[in-house]
Amino acid sequence: MVASPLENTHRLRIGSGGVLLPRYEPRKVAEVFRVLGALHPGRVDLGIGRAGGIARDFPRRFAEVIDLLGKPYPGYIPPTVWLLGAGSGSARLAGALGTRYAFAHFLSPQLSTAVLDAFHGSRTMHARAQSALAVRVVVADTEAKARELTAGFLLWRSRKDLGHNEPFPSPATVRSHSWTAEEDARVGHSSRQLVAGTPIR
Structure with a gap:
């Protein structure tokens, strides 16, 4: 490569x-x-x-x-x-x-x-x-798209931490997902470990 x-x-x-x-x-x-x-x-x-x-x-x-x-x-x-x-x-x-x-x-x-x-x-x-x-970075053309991608990562990471080995979720999967208390508890920790926004932010 x-x-x-x-x-x-x-x-x-x-x-x-x-x-x-x-x-x-x-x-x-x-x-x-x-x-x-x-x-x-x-x-x-x-x-x-x-x-x-x-x-x-x-x-x-x-x-x-x-x-x-x-x-x-x-x-x-x-x-x-x-x-x-x-x-x-x-x-x-x-x-x-x-x-x-x-x-x-x-x-x-x-x-x-x-x-x-x-x-x-x-x-x-x-x-x-x-x-x-080496840091986690989410970059998109708009803040809304960056938030959407970040939500996908946060769901995937929370589920992985709870022992679920699943593919990265689509935006539709994230929108329809019912977050559990255990998943919510991990979001704050994971969100502090990444930077998200647009190229100019």
Whole structure:
């Protein structure tokens, strides 16, 4: 998916929203992104996540990818590596290895400050520490459409929290839904974890 937008743009940075490293060999990940980096110097971001594998082996595999991506040389700028995480352990690993860090704020917003402090406090390299927050955002052409889409998310999230594994509801489903007290109780928490509105708001 990364290759197509890179081929069809000229200035935008394009990156992976999360290569789950436990599911791929480090050498293969590095090979694919080295080629992308060579074809599109300075425009490629490699986001790496840990989900779906054994935690104790991840630091070695992550370090191996970084090493295999290599150093810059004329005509080649290595992809910028981001570690995607949801806790202080991944933040400290990113800091220790000198990569950037993206925190899953949408999962645990109450931890954001502590986790980013852990990242910035563990930097061992002189490069400027860069971090990002991954947040839930709903954008539509009108405020009414944004509210409609937000209502769909809030219903889906509330039902999911209650153990219902259902597809995302249509606007018609949301309008006809009779909210239970348990679903209502979760709406306030979920609505505080997202930003909704129009592009100019």
